[in-house]
Each structure stands twice: as C-alpha cells, then as structure tokens.
Amino acid sequence: MRSDIDGLMAKRELQAVIISGGEHPNTIRRYLSNGIDIHGGLVVKKLGEAPALIVGIMEIEEAQKTGLTVLTHNDFEYAQILKAAEGDANKATIIFWGKILEKFAIPAGKIGLYGTGDLHIIIERVKQLAAMYPQYEFVGETGMTLFDEAFVTKDADEIRIIREVAQKTSDVLQATWDFIGSHSADGETVVKADGSALTIGDVKRFVRRALLDVELEDTDMIFAQGRDGGFPHSRGESKDGLKLGQPIVFDLFPRQLGGGYFHDVTRTWCIGHAPEKVQKIYDTVMQAFKIAVDSYEEPGQPTKTMQEAVMTYFEEQGHPTGRSQPGTTVGYVHSLGHGVGLNIHERPSISHLAKEDVFQKGNFITIEPGLYYPEEGIGMRVEDSFIIDENGALVSITPFRKDLVLPLRGAQ
Amino acid sequence: MRSDIDGLMAKRELQAVIISGGEHPNTIRRYLSNGIDIHGGLVVKKLGEAPALIVGIMEIEEAQKTGLTVLTHNDFEYAQILKAAEGDANKATIIFWGKILEKFAIPAGKIGLYGTGDLHIIIERVKQLAAMYPQYEFVGETGMTLFDEAFVTKDADEIRIIREVAQKTSDVLQATWDFIGSHSADGETVVKADGSALTIGDVKRFVRRALLDVELEDTDMIFAQGRDGGFPHSRGESKDGLKLGQPIVFDLFPRQLGGGYFHDVTRTWCIGHAPEKVQKIYDTVMQAFKIAVDSYEEPGQPTKTMQEAVMTYFEEQGHPTGRSQPGTTVGYVHSLGHGVGLNIHERPSISHLAKEDVFQKGNFITIEPGLYYPEEGIGMRVEDSFIIDENGALVSITPFRKDLVLPLRGAQ
Secondary structure: HHHHHHHHHHOOOEEEEEEEEOOOOOOOHHHHHHOOOOOOOOOEEOOOOOEEEEEEHHHHHHHHHHEEEEEHHHHHHHHHHHHHHOOOOHHHHHHHHHHHHHHHOOOOOEEEEEEEEEHHHHHHHHHHHHHHHOOOEEEEOOOOOHHHHHHOOHHHHHHHHHHHHHHHHHHHHHHHHHHHHHEEEEEOOOOOOOOOOOHHEEEEHEEEEEHHHOOEOOOOOOOEEEHHOOOOOOOOOOEOOOOOOOOEEEEEEEEEEEOOEEEEEEEEEEEEOOOOHHHHHHHHHHHHHHHHHHHHHOOOEEHHHHHHHHHHHHHHHHEOOOOOOOOOEEEEEEEEEEOOOOOOOEEEEOOOOOOOEEEEOEEEEOOEEEEHHHHHHHEEOEEEEEEOOOOOOOOEEEEEEOOOOOOOOOOO | OOHHHHHHHOOEEEEEEEOOOOOOOOOHHHHHOOOOOOOOEEEEEEEEOOEEEOHHHHHHHHEEEEEEEEEEHHOOOOOHHHHHHOOHHHHHHHHHHHHHHHOOOOOOOEEEEOOEEEHHHHHHHHHHHHOOOOEEEEEOOOOOHHHHHHOOOOHHHHHHHHHHHHHHHHHHHHHHHHHHHOOOOOOOOOEEOOOEEHHHHHHHHHHHHHHHHHHHEEOEEEEEHHHHHHHOOOOOOOOOOOOEEEEEEEEOOOEEOOOEOOEEEEEEEEEOOOHHHHHHHHHHHHHHHHHHHHHOOOOOEOOOHHHHHHHHHHHHHHOOOOOOOOOOOOOOOOOOOOEOOOOOOOEEEEOOOOOOOOOOOOOOOOOOOOEEEEHHHHEEEEEEEEEEEOOOOOOEOOOOOOOOOOOOOOOO
C-alpha cells in the first residue's frame, strides 16, 4: 500500500522515483497523486519525502486538486530552457529534468523511472539522461516491481472505494438481468416488443448506460454467446441476437468514470433454459469455484495452492488444464485469478506458475474458474472479486446471484 | 499514412519494428492492426512485409478480426519456454522475442521498438535484449518519430471515419445546446423543472449519454465556467450550477467507443446574455480564428506562420502571448492547434516554436485560439477541426454554430 513505498524504494536503493509518460492514462501517477491523474506531467518522489507534481501551466488548476505540492514549468524557467535549446523540445526536456533533480536535491545514485507512456521515447531518453547526468543511474524494473508490490495490498481508503464500485457493479448486473428477463422469445430468439431480435449490441448499450448512471465506465466488456464464449477473451458479436439455451459468458470489468478502481465479475447465463450438457459443465465450474474458495486458509499461503486444487479437480473430471496439457486451447485454459485495483490485472497472480505470490491481508483479487469447448458451442466462467480482510478472511464483495438460467418473464 | 511506413522505416534503416506494451491502450498497435487494438500482444513488421500479430491463445478470436496474420504463443512453444525459464516470465519473454526474430528471419541490424506501455519494463527489457542478441541494435526514437510522421497524413479510409465522428460530435453539441436551452432561470441561476440548479455535472452526464447513443465516448471533457474557464485545462466543477452571463468553455474531444479516431471542438457559451466585456473579448477570439483560417495558403507552408499571424493580432489588441511574454499565464497562453487522429494530440504542431512542421494534404488538425484572464472570470476558446483535402484546401469538418449567447427558451 501507499505507506510501503519508502520501504520499497529503500530496498531497491532508489534515491528517487520519477513517474513520467505524457498524457497517457497512468495508474502509477494516479496512485501517487491521491487518485487524480493529471493529463500529463511528472511525479517526483524523493526517498523519505512526499511526492510532488510538476505540470504545464495549463494543468495547474486540476493539479492542485491532488493535494500534492505542485510546481509548473515556469518554476523551472522552461520557456528559457526551450529557447536556449533552439526550440528542440527533446533537448529541452533533458535540461529540464536536470533542473528538477537539482531543485529536489536528489543525492547521486539510483533513480527509478516508472509509469505508462511512449516506449520509444523512454528508450532514448534514458540514454540521454545517463550521458548528461553521470552521477545518476536511471533504472527501470521488470518482474515484481516496486509498484506491483505496493499495489498488492490496499489500505482502508482504497477498500472503501473498492466496495462501493463492487456494489454499483452488482446493481448493474441485476439491472441487466432484469432487462433481458423483461423480453420474450420467438422460437429460439429473444425478441423486443417490435418482434426484432434483442442483440448483444442492444445489451451492451444498456449496460454502458447503466454503468454511466452510477458513474462507472465500461472498459470493453465480454458478452459472448455459444461458440464465441468458448474463446475466453472474445468480446461477442454485437449484431447477433440472443438465443435460448446457449451459454453466454458475461464478463464485466468497469472502473470509476475517468479512470480509477476496477471491479471484475463474470457470470454465465443461459436464457430460458439450459440443455443438460450445459448444466453439467456449469455445475463442474461452480464446484471448482467452491473448491477454490474452500482451499483458502490464511495469509502467507502461496496463491498457487488454490489454482492447483482447481486443476486437480478439473483433471479428475476429465478436462485438460494448462498443467496437464501446457498450451491447451480447450478445457481450463487460464489462470484462476489475479489482483485488481487501478489496473484490471495486478499481482498477485493465482497461477500454478506463480512461485513468489502469496495471499496477504489487503489483497483485492478475482477467483474465476472456467471451461471452454468452442467447437461444442460452450464457454463457461464464474468470477467474483474478493478481498482478504483485516482478520485474514477471504470475503466475496460481488453480491450477485450465480443462477445459470435467466428466465424470460416478458410479454406472453 | 499507412502506405508510407516502409519508406519511413527505410529512412531510419530499421529492419523491423516491434510494437509492444501489454494491455495498455496502444494507438500504434491499433494503427498497424487496421483499427482494432487487441488487449495485449505484439505487432511485428519486417521491412517490406505486412505486419503480423502475436497474441496469447485467449485473444485469438479477436485478433483474427484485424485481418492480419495471427500467431499465438503456442506457435513459439511458449509454455515450454516458460518451463525452461523455471517460470520466470521476464526471462521467458527475452527467449520468446528471440524466437520471433528468428521466425520472421529479421536480418541483423536496427530494430525499432514502439508502442505505449510500462516504461520501467521496456527500460530493462532493452538492456536484456541487447545483451542476448548482439546482432541487433534495439532503438527507440524521440522528436518527430516514425509514427508521428505516418500519423501526420490520413488516407481516404481514415478521412471517411474522421468525418463521421465529426458529424456525430456536432450532433451532440446541438443536443447539448438544446438541452441547456430547454431550462429556465431563477435569478442568475439556470434551474431544472423542480427549481434546483442545473449543474455542470448534470450537463456532463447528458453529454456522456448523448455520446454513447452515437457510439462515441467522452475522454474527460472540459465544461468550465467563469474563473475555471480561465485555466485552459480546468475540467470545471461538477457541483456548480450554471449561471447566466458567465463565459463557459466547452471543449469536447470524444473518440470512437472503445478507442479510435477523435474529434476535437471547443465552443464558448454565455447563457442568457453576454456582458459587454465578455462579448468584446469573444469578438477578438473570433477575429483571431478568422485570421488563422485566412492565413492558410497551401500545403508546404510552415504551420508556425498561422500561429504568428494570430499572435501578432492578439499582441496588437494588447494581449500578452507566449511570444511577447514567454511563460505567461494570462492572455494567449497556448499553441494555436495540433494534429488529431487516434491520439488527441498529434503532429503537426501549430506553434511559433514548431520549426519543422508544415501543412500537408491529408492533415487533420485543430485551430483553437483563446484568451484567458481567470481573475476576471474570463476564459474563451473557439476551436474547429479541419482537414486539408486532396486539393490542398483547408476545410472545417465541425459544422456547428459559433454563437456566444445560448438563449434559454425554457418554462416561463
């Protein structure tokens, strides 16, 4: 969590971290800016000191809402720097960074560069910075990075927001269930009052509006029917009409409007009725979900134990898994879950290949077993989001029913 | 445009470009993938050959919609690589990249790395790639990059989409104008039927829904009233009620739902009536807008000539500019315009400091003069988007009125 950052910096012997990346959405910059991502600008955090924001003069009014110390380009006489660099913005940036390092009195040593942005720019900028300021070593990081480690646990303020987003998302699921259920069928097709098919596009439009009404935004939901649902990340075809008796994978992962905390939930629905084979596979997925939750014991437990429990069960039931058949495209083809936060995918990873990841108090994670047989028209996934609370208990924060069959109660 | 890419690669002596960046929205990846951005994956483009997509097995169904050649991790035996790397995903990635370079038979030499993603990862990845594959030089780029150059001109397919987005955005402006106009006033405050204030939050909610209805999405519009509008990028305060006679800067820059082409337009509105001083400054901004458009002559003209014409006019009228007072926070504080496309800000830059930028056929640009005096409660900006068509003509594609006063025709 945020309060860990100085310790995580010290462990890496970083004198400072600088978050850059221009106007791209930047979760690390948002994290250090108390939840507000300025469109552009740098965050500079010296070891042991509070982060500061450096922005263009046009951003100052928004930047001050972060509560951070805000400096503008004018505080570094950027206009003069740019003039001296004969209008070469790249050359000016290198000088500007030097002035920043000087102003914050960053001691010689390692400086960690983090953030989301243009890869091609940072690759060259690091070389130029290293050449210009040899007293510093400018470093990045792969693997379990500083901010991966910080993001792994959420503090009380974050959990409060995360629970709000969870409740709103569940409300939208309920509204979507009711919306679809209000229709009727014509043969095997779900139809609207005018007799035309209710399409996946119609449902997605409904969901996006329902999300907006509670200040959430869609980030490309999955609503995939039949064969499409058999490919875990297929989005579904907007023009397709909803059919009775076909499994639909509905994976909804909205976030706070304008960027912020995500929620992640999946349900599999069969409209009207479920064929026996579909019901059987669904029951297997639901049993896997139960096994996953029951396999949780306590903080400190390696996350891979949960995935292994699920894989063992699926394999016993005759389904291939990524352990029994690495690279399989049918059966159980993905990991069991992941951390969530300002990013939709964070650590910990709940995978049989995750060697370092353990459950911790303050985790916000998904549990999402699934089975996929696209050529049989079958894809199934059931997912709740959980937190591990201050007592070390694994608690679902997705209070929405897990019925497979969504009955139509529309006009007869 | 897309057809220039091989030439731009040859100019830089690049044997290949690789677009990486994980699941972050990635406009370069989208551009090379015919407008569809897969959530994750690499695009590899060898000099003289069509781009290819490499994705995880879960993404294959979406990836094939791009029309590109699609390979999956399985084609490179990634599961075995990961096992050999003892589950170390970072080490596995370096080996995986080597297999890709081998499979595409990329000749020794320079490889350009581009895209949007985690800066900290690419900084270290480049070092590891360089150490492992010394026959290649892995390079980034700053300044006017390969894709900046490509994006500068749009082809006919892109212009068609850009015009559609422009029309939809103008329709939403009209709907917003009508929505606000349908209200009435109580004293100096615009009120709803129940007598409560119509707030900026209400207007933004209306706009977001109206955008969704035409398959566009807001990307953090500006609707800033009075003093707030005097800070060019202040978003406005959602809780504030709309007031009569105060200038409101409404800068709307939506894009196609899920990512895609932007439109960029700004209007300044005064509800009910405009005080004389506000009208006078607005007339000055409108005259600057006309001067800007009239200063355009032909393709090949340096863009800075347009900004210089506007600055000269503003300075003659007694307003400080970034040329007369570098770093000024009042008067005319920003550049005149910029390219637009899959990114909201692209080249060319229309700035007095832009030394290389010239107007070209196929440009999609904004022209947006403004004046800002926050302590006087004044911010003004008027912006249309333009294309430079196949005849070299500068054509506005924002067909929406530029009236300052938005009259209320609501309940009496």
